[in-house]
Amino acid sequence: MSGSGTTQRLGGENLLFLTEEQLRQGIEAMFFAYRGFTADPDRILADLAYGRAHHRAIHFINRAPGTTVTNLLDILGVTKQSLNRVLRTLIADGLVESRIGTLDKRERHLYLTDDGRELEGRLSDAQRARLRAAFREAGPEAVAGFRQVLEAMMDPEMRRAHAKLRDGRT
């Protein structure tokens, strides 16, 4: 695994981009970039006594309105107790609405209220502005590569969840 020559070759293909050093730099790039990625929404949320957990819930409820709690649980990858605490405050503050299912009345379907949509807009405007600047600076080919690598980095279930959100509503 670790330690071979300086240039790794396999089947005549140049794999210089797979050196330990390149991978380390990739790891650090992910770390620093994720910090930037969350910095802008974090600033907005801090003023509202909300955290990233609230942002994530709002984002995915907006993305898939009417989603059930269990579905959201799967996407977010936390326990229902954690999600419930966040959801409770969002509902109490009038940002999220929880409607009992019509087909299956055990289910709760989640929707953003007008206030919720307003906050979602503010948060994602900030985040999109940064991403837009980064995308514009890097160019279309780089963006395609960026998305390819991220996709490949996900766990299979997450890849499915991501694809579902992507294709579900064009």
Next chain:
Amino acid sequence: MSGSGTTQRLGGENLLFLTEEQLRQGIEAMFFAYRGFTADPDRILADLAYGRAHHRAIHFINRAPGTTVTNLLDILGVTKQSLNRVLRTLIADGLVESRIGTLDKRERHLYLTDDGRELEGRLSDAQRARLRAAFREAGPEAVAGFRQVLEAMMDPEMRRAHAKLRDGRT
């Protein structure tokens, strides 16, 4: 590449990759990919009663041996109280060594011990394996784009910190 009916055009450049929908997908890709990115080390750390904070400290001490506490503080972007809590346990557990500076005796220089290097290796092996698979799957051009976009996404200071680590030790 260029020209179709529904494309957005600005100054003759095709900006289809900058639509709201594309940006939203980029945001979600970052979210899901970061989860995958941290999943493997997280599993190892859970068994050791350590967390991501310990991982980050170990990573950057390994990356820049002899770094001072203040320097590490800048890279990690946390308070000294937070870092100190982590550092204290790592030193107590014999993974990190803190040496008083020779030039300036106020400074503490941080090094990994043999045990520390062993753990660092285990953690980064896991993380690199995932990244290597993703890089290999996506190919060199995609990886170049990936890194370009991440770089553009960072805050300027982080970009500098990242560049410093990158160029400091080739």
Next chain:
DNA sequence: TTGGAGTGTCAACAAGGCTGACGTATGATC
């Protein structure tokens, strides 16, 4: 009628952020 699924809630706890305050060396400066 009974079992199970989906949901909500309570309690307790831990990691890891934060702020504020204080102490102690050491270095730099007047």
Next chain:
DNA sequence: GATCATACGTCAGCCTTGTTGACACTCCAA
């Protein structure tokens, strides 16, 4: 030599957000 600034450590307390475990309720299906 006295004074101020810097680097570091630490105590105390608070917050968010994650975790387990236990329990109750509603509804669907067998």
